[in-house]
Amino acid sequence: MIMEEHGRMEHVEQGDAGIGVVYSPMIWSDVEAITRQFDETWGHYALLGDNQKLSLLLSYHFVLHYIEPATRGEIAHKNGQFMGVVLSRVSGQPVMFGNVAQEMAKIDERLNSIPAGRKALMDTELGFEIERRMERQTGINDKAPAEVELFLVSSASRGQGVGGQLWSRTMEYFERAHEPMFYLHTDSDCDVSFYDRHGMKRIAEREEQRHPDDGRDRGMAPTKMFIYAGVPAKVKQTVS
Template sequence: MEGYGRMENVAKGDAGIGVVYSPMIWSDVEAITRQFDETWGHYAPFGNDKKLSMLLSYHFVLHYIEPATRGEIAHKNGQFMGVVLSRVVGQPVMFGNVAQEMAKIDERLNSTPAGHRALADLELGFEIERRMERQTDINDKAPAEVELFLVSSASRGHGVGGQLWSRTMDYFERSHAPAFYLHTDSDCDVSFYDRHGMKRIAEREEQRHPDDGRDPQMAPSKMYIYAGVPGRVKQTVA
């Protein structure tokens, strides 16, 4: 998948006129990171430190890209509108250079006390997610995962979220994945997953785990795992 060329699909229907869906290429990482930071990058302990916020967002995005076997971007007139990163067990990852890029970002984060503290908290959060996976045995039940589902405010009214979602379900079905899952938290609109036929199979409330050591100013109040069957979930998309 690495490269600069694109194979594009133009959306059909009035709401989606002019929206183009393309396989992700490496140069999309910058736009994904900017949107991620705009959506979720307001880390309370660091006030207005935009540079640190962007580095943390870049780490998050690379974390989601590293295992991904598919990425699809929505854009219109050159403007980023959304992305889904997903993976299916046994399929090749999109990019082989993510670990090296993440090491560079982590070195920059660890160069300051605030960055070091933030990175340690992020890594603890990812470990908690892995614990939740082990507790539910979800990786034994679902060979597919949505790593990142992100749409911009500019995408509203264009059906971008629904299109990206439906196309990802098509990918899972083509890959013969009987089930999939995703991680999310109370900072996201989890009602989207409820409306689209997914089941909440795990819930973790931060205040009930004070001994885990997470920074309460960074940690979401609740963390969830949702799971679903691709064909059934796709039927709920208008």
Template sequence: MAATNATTITAEHGGSANLNPTHPNAPGASGITYRRMAWSDVDAVVKEFDDTWGDWSSAAGTPASIALSRHFVLHYLEPATGATIAERDGRFMGVLIVRVPGRPILFPQAKQTLADTDQALAADKAHGAAALRETLQWHALETDLERDTHVNDTTQAEIELFLVAGAARGHGVGGTLWRGAMRDFAGLGVRRYYLHTDSSCDVSFYDHQGLDCEIAWYAADHPQYGDDMDDIFIYSGEVAA
């Protein structure tokens, strides 16, 4: 499953930090506007998430696919303390969601909404229940890798989700969201951050940004996870002063 906490910049882991590249509702290049994410944006994020990664789960092509994508988005939003939406003429173009421990939670309602979504998936014996089990296994593995690397002890923030719509390609949306996040991290005193990614994503983007690969987990070394499992990575990076 290609759902990861951060992903490729070409198809792409509020509250405490605006994460606005300029200022709220500021138009950028190509008429792109950047603003604080609202709860009403969740459906648009879920749709783009499903369009990007819906084919990678066992629920692909079934009604459970969009529900599973909703699970992932809510999983990232539950601990989130900041998120910025990019849009053009009201159309979703991208989002970057972060977690800075100790800052106010952006959407307190995400926790219950996630629980409701999981309950509905578990009740779908045809497709949803199996897909949810696979996904929870994925989350548990990511938690194990965090523990192995002690990354939560050496960083002060996490990029939960970095998603850029295919329609935004070539408009600088990913780069603008990224630079805005780095500026806001600096403003919050974050010195180092981390993110999860996997082999379904353009991992080279993070190498290009100068991030360090904390750990690489290769699916071929763990056949018990099945043939469709992606390679998983944790990257961390310094925030420029």
């Protein structure tokens, strides 16, 4: 069923598992809900001395980083509650929002004004640089000009098919754009088995703690960073 609400077109999923879940294009006002769910899922409290305000600011930086290159964003919600989001990018298509760089500069200024925030931001930017290095080493951008920037679902969405629906609809977007392959970054803090189950291949792996030259050896449990790649049509077939 297609309906229009709050000035945007929305699709209401009527299947047994996802009844009442609404799927709609992302708008700027969704950023707050995405940031709060990102912080709840991957908050940075250990790095920031359990400072919730700083963790939210850093999570906002992460979310803006993923939004900036995105050409499509889809939100799942139910009765006004955020259920999930997928941000994706197809090379050559226009980005969703043109104000992200300015907004990120404001957030970074606030983080840099506090020592703990400045240190966490430097570590975050180093992580993004390592991802870019992995991309260059694999040549993945030449092979796959499409990327899933962020895939995030809330704990409230479990058992309602939200993740599968968002995933399937993103594969359809890549197919409409005639993209033969796509990729994504993830790490061992996420459920990487989801990508294994859905027919994606791990094409790169790096353990952060084994690279002290990058400044990543912090005496913490090692985090493995991965690049996964897949063919949209084949991945879509794995979603029940």
